[in-house]
Amino acid sequence: MTATMIKEFRLPDLGEGLTESEILSWKVAVGDTVTLNQVIAEVETAKAVVELPSPFAGVVAELHEQPGTVVEVGKPIVSFEVDDAGPSNVGGAPAAGSGSAGERTAVETSANGSLANAGAEAVGAPAKREPNLVGYGAVVEHSGRPTRRSRGQVRDIKVPAPVTPVEPVTPEAPAIVEPMAAGRAEEGNPERPRSTPPVRKLARDLGIDLEVVHGTGPGGLITREDVQNFSGAMEAPAEATISDAQGEREARTPIRGVRKFTAAAMVQSAFTAPHVTEFLTVDVTATMELLARLKGNRTFEGYKLTPLTIAAKAVLVALGNNPSLNSRWDEASQEIVQFNYVNLGIAAATPRGLTVPNIKDADRLTLRELSTALTELTDTARAGKTSPADLSGGTISITNIGVFGIDAGTPILNPGEAAIVALGAVRKAPWVVNDQLAVRQVMSLSLSFDHRLVDGEQGSRFLADLGSILADPAMVMTMI
CATH class of the missing domain: 3.30.559.10 (Chloramphenicol acetyltransferase-like domain)
Structure with a gap:
C-alpha cells in the first residue's frame, strides 16, 4: 500500500511584505485531486486579486479557512494528502509559502494514518529550492543529521474529517465550506446554520438566533437579506406607525x-x-x-x-x-x-x-x-x-x-x-x-x-x- 503524508500550505507573502489576504473563493473542495500549480483559490491582497496555485500534487484533505475570511501570512489555509516519495523524501521540506513562519517539518502518515518517521531529515540530501508563487524560494538548509524524537513521544495523527459538499453559488452568496465536527450530523446535534462571517456578526448585533432564520440562499445559505427581513418582521408593528418600509438607513462595509x-x-x-x-x-x-x-x-x-x-x-x-x-x-x-x-x-x-x-x-x-x-x-x-x-x-x-x-x-x-x-x-x-x-x-x-x-x-x-x-x-x- 502506498504511504501518504499530510502537507500544509501556508498563506504566502504575495508581494512587498503584505501581511494578510482575504480568501475570496475556493476552486477546489475536500477530496478533489489536484495537480502541481493548479489554481486552488482566489484571494484578495491589499493590492490585487490573485489566483493561488497548488504547491503540491495530491488530494485536498482539509480547507482551513472559509471564503470571506482575512488570513495572516504564514497561517495554514489548506492541507493536502500526498504520496510519500520514500526514504529520500522523509521529513520533507517546509510547505511552500510558509513565509515568516520559519521552517516546519511536514507531518507524515502512512495510508492507515500511523506515524511514519515524522521529523526525520534525509541524511546528505542536497539543498532544495521550494516552488512558490513568484518563482522559487530560498534554498532549504539541511544539517545532515537526522532529528530524533524523544523515547515514547508518539502521537496520533488525525486525518481531517470530510467536508459536506456545497452547491454552486452565485457571487452574491459565496460558498461556505465548514468541516463537520464529530457527532454534529447525528440526530439531536444538528449542523450549525450555514452563513458567512459578516452575516453571523449582523445577526449577533441584532440579537437574532440564526437557528430560527430560514435561509433563501443556495443550499439553504442564510444571507444578509434573510437576517434583515427577519429583523424587519419582528419590528414591523413598531415601525408601521412611522413610515412604510424605507430600507436600511445605514450600510457598513469592512475596510480591507x-x-x-x-x-x-x-x-x-x-x-x-x-x-x-x-x-x-x-x-x-x-x-x-x-x-x-x-x-x-x-x-x-x-x-x-x-x-x-x-x-x-x-x-x-x-x-x-x-x-x-x-x-x-x-x-x-x-x-x-x-x-x-x-x-x-x-x-x-x-x-x-x-x-x-x-x-x-x-x-x-x-x-x-x-x-x-x-x-x-x-x-x-x-x-x-x-x-x-x-x-x-x-x-x-x-x-x-x-x-x-x-x-x-x-x-x-x-x-x-x-x-x-x-x-x-x-x-x-x-x-x-x-x-x-x-x-x-x-x-x-x-x-x-x-x-x-x-x-x-x-x-x-x-x-x-x-x-x-x-x-x-x-x-x-x-x-x-
Whole structure:
C-alpha cells in the first residue's frame, strides 16, 4: 500500500511584505485531486486579486479557512494528502509559502494514518529550492543529521474529517465550506446554520438566533437579506406607525483589501510629500483632429485610440525635457533617485477600489504599442486581475478624471512618485484664436508634484511642454 503524508500550505507573502489576504473563493473542495500549480483559490491582497496555485500534487484533505475570511501570512489555509516519495523524501521540506513562519517539518502518515518517521531529515540530501508563487524560494538548509524524537513521544495523527459538499453559488452568496465536527450530523446535534462571517456578526448585533432564520440562499445559505427581513418582521408593528418600509438607513462595509491599502497609501503620501498643484487649460482642437485622422488610418486599424492615448504619449515626450518629474525621494539614504526609464501608472477605478497599475518602460513604446498596453491594462484592472507586479514600480502617473465629466482637480501623488497628471474632460468652449472668438475643444490639465523633488520652475515647464504638445502635436518635433 502506498504511504501518504499530510502537507500544509501556508498563506504566502504575495508581494512587498503584505501581511494578510482575504480568501475570496475556493476552486477546489475536500477530496478533489489536484495537480502541481493548479489554481486552488482566489484571494484578495491589499493590492490585487490573485489566483493561488497548488504547491503540491495530491488530494485536498482539509480547507482551513472559509471564503470571506482575512488570513495572516504564514497561517495554514489548506492541507493536502500526498504520496510519500520514500526514504529520500522523509521529513520533507517546509510547505511552500510558509513565509515568516520559519521552517516546519511536514507531518507524515502512512495510508492507515500511523506515524511514519515524522521529523526525520534525509541524511546528505542536497539543498532544495521550494516552488512558490513568484518563482522559487530560498534554498532549504539541511544539517545532515537526522532529528530524533524523544523515547515514547508518539502521537496520533488525525486525518481531517470530510467536508459536506456545497452547491454552486452565485457571487452574491459565496460558498461556505465548514468541516463537520464529530457527532454534529447525528440526530439531536444538528449542523450549525450555514452563513458567512459578516452575516453571523449582523445577526449577533441584532440579537437574532440564526437557528430560527430560514435561509433563501443556495443550499439553504442564510444571507444578509434573510437576517434583515427577519429583523424587519419582528419590528414591523413598531415601525408601521412611522413610515412604510424605507430600507436600511445605514450600510457598513469592512475596510480591507485594495481599499484599505489605497487609503493608507494616500494618507502616507498626503502627509509625507509636500504637494503642489498647478493648472493649465489648453485648446486641444488640433489633438482631437489628429485623433480622428489616426482612427481613419489603416495603420491604426484595430487599435483603440482615445484622448488618453495621445495625452500619455505627450507626457512621455515632455518628461524627456523635464526628468526631475520622473524621480523619487529616498528618505533612508537621503538621496534623490533619478529614473532613466518610465513606468507609466494609469489610475483605474475598479469595483474593488482605486488601483494604479503601470506600463513598464512606456517611454520605449510606439503609439500603437502604447495603445495596446493601455487597453490591456484597463481591461485587466476592471476584471480585478491586475498582478501585484503591475501595481509596483511606477515612476509617474496619469489619472483621467475627464471620463467622469470633471474638468480639474488636485490629485494625490502615488507613493514613491514625484508627479501625477490629471486629464480633464474635453469640452467645446469659446476661445480666442487670432484675436477672434471661436468655438474650440479645450481641456484642463492638473499637475501635482512633490516639492522636495520638483521646483516650481521645473513643474511649470513640464506642464507648459505638455500643454504645447496637446495644443499643437507638431511641437513634438522640437522636443525629440
